[in-house]
Amino acid sequence: MVSTGKAPESHSEAPAPIDADVTREVEIDDAMLGYRGPAACRAAGVTYRQLDYWARTGLLEPSVRNVSGSGHQRLYSFRDVLVLKVIKRLLDAGVSLQQIRVAVAALRDHGVKELAGITLMSDGASVYECTSDDQVIDLLRGGQGVFGIALGSVWAEVEGTLAELPGERPDATEIAEHPGDELRKRRAAKRAG
Structure with missing residues (x-):
């Protein structure tokens, strides 16, 4: 059985911290901006059909606005x-959708700031x-790693592409409609004062 897991623990120093100013700026923008499906597709390099399928099957649902029905637009943070682009790269490398689902679930456990260091x-x-x-290096020595995706590089690519694409800000009503989303509540409270 194939499983996704953490790399072997190493006894060396922790990775260098990410530039806090850059990640803080992206985190603030992430809380306030959403990108419609076509913009998300362009930035991630996926088709709209893939995006729709992944949202419907729960692989990656949009976190800014996830609605169904005609006339409504999903908004992706x-x-x-960033995760869409990682999914695309994993698919292109031949990783099964089942393993990608496990990897995406593991990425959800990390804060936005932590993703750039993975x-x-x-x-x-x-x-x-x-x-x-x-x-x-430990993975490569063990013969396990064939290719790698540095999320920091993917972060920079996505950030550059999204800077050129239109984003939307969700209104307060939309934020209130998601009572179980603690992060969204904290962000809304922070903006309110």
Whole structure:
């Protein structure tokens, strides 16, 4: 059975911290901006059909606005688009959709700031989460890693593409409609004063 897991623990230093000013700016924008399906597709390099299928099957649902029915537009956050691009890269590398679902679930456990410090390594069957260079090296030494995706690089690509695309801000009503979303509540309270 193939499983996704963390890379072997290394006894070396922790990875260098991410530039807090850059991640803070993206986190603020992420809380207030959403991107419609066509913009998310363009930034992530996926088709609208893929995007719709992944939203309907729960692989990646939009976190800014997830609605159904005609006349309504889903809105994807920066983080959503980042994960979409990672999904696309994993698919292109031949990783099964089942393993991608496990990897996406593991990425959900990380804050936006932490994502830029993660490298996903895969041998085409399993996906490993590495948070330090030593973990990547350990995987390569063990013959497990065939390719890697440095999320920091993907972050920069997505950020550059989204800067050129139109975004929308959800209104207060939409934010209130998601009572179980603690992060959204905290962001709304922070904006309100």
